[in-house]
Amino acid sequence: MPSAPLLVDAFSEAHIPEMLDWFSSLEALVQWGGPGLSFPLEARELDAMLAQTAGTEPERFMFAGLVDGKLAGHAQVALDWQNGVGRLSRVAINPALRGRGLARPFLREVTERFFANPSFERLELNVYTFNEAAIRTYRSLGFREEGVRRSSAKVGDARWDTAIYGLLRGEWPERAISSQ
Ligand SMILES: CC(C)(COP(=O)(O)OP(=O)(O)OC[C@H]1O[C@@H](n2cnc3c(N)ncnc32)[C@H](O)[C@@H]1OP(=O)(O)O)[C@@H](O)C(=O)NCCC(=O)NCCS
Numbered sequence: 500m501p502s503a504p505l506l507v508d509a510f511s512e513a514h515i516p517e518m519l520d521w522f523s524s525l526e527a528l529v530q531w532g533g534p535g536l537s538f539p540l541e542a543r544e545l546d547a548m549l550a551q552t553a554g555t556e557p558e559r560f561m562f563a564g565l566v567d568g569k570l571a572g573h574a575q576v577a578l579d580w581q582n583g584v585g586r587l588s589r590v591a592i593n594p595a596l597r598g599r600g601l602a603r604p605f606l607r608e609v610t611e612r613f614f615a616n617p618s619f620e621r622l623e624l625n626v627y628t629f630n631e632a633a634i635r636t637y638r639s640l641g642f643r644e645e646g647v648r649r650s651s652a653k654v655g656d657a658r659w660d661t662a663i664y665g666l667l668r669g670e671w672p673e674r675a676i677s678s679q
Pocket residue numbers: 530531589590591592593596597598599600601602603625626627630631632633635636639
């Protein structure tokens with residue numbers, strides 16, 4: 500087990516080199532980031548995402564999970580300010596640290612920070628239906644399945660189903676407790 504607790508911080512340029520080897524195949528890259536990325540992951544793609552975190556109403560938030568100062572997790576939230584909706588995406592735990600229960604505390608803190616902004620009412624996400632570790636984590640945080648887009652992604656010769664999950668502000672326990 501990791502010797503130190505997981506801390507959450509803003510993802511920055513300094514973290515990029517640490518995650519370039521996290522995805523060892525096209526399938527692993529798409530499972531993490533969706534079909535829009537090219538394999539292998541390159542620093543310039545993460546740099547371009549970081550450029551979208553600037554400004555008072557950025558296009559995305561990017562988070563780093565740190566254990567003993569090392570990059571243990573990565574997550575993003577794509578932001579729709581007009582509708583008060585965020586899409587949790589590109590969630591990953593460092594492959595060397597998977598299976599140790601880090602995903603839930605990491606995403607609990609990411610979700611807490613998202614709902615701390617009163618502009619947002621809904622956090623949603625897409626997850627491939629075979630991704631049991633991710634789905635168990637999202638369900639444990641209160642996300643509810645809202646539907647499945649069957650055969651919605653083409654990865655090589657395979658086609659994957661995408662489930663849609665959503666969590667509303669009023670369903671987020673930490674918010675509910677702190678607003679009592
Ligand atoms: C999804 C991911 C973030 C989960 O993190 P993790 O460190 O592997 O998982 P954790 O140890 O925190 O466990 C989370 C849950 O999944 C379960 N789990 C862990 N590994 C599993 C596996 N290989 N198969 C099935 N369930 C698994 C755990 O038992 C736990 O469920 P529980 O609390 O009900 O017991 C991580 O596997 C990952 O980075 N995967 C690759 C990228 C990805 O798929 N991202 C999600 C995109 S939507």
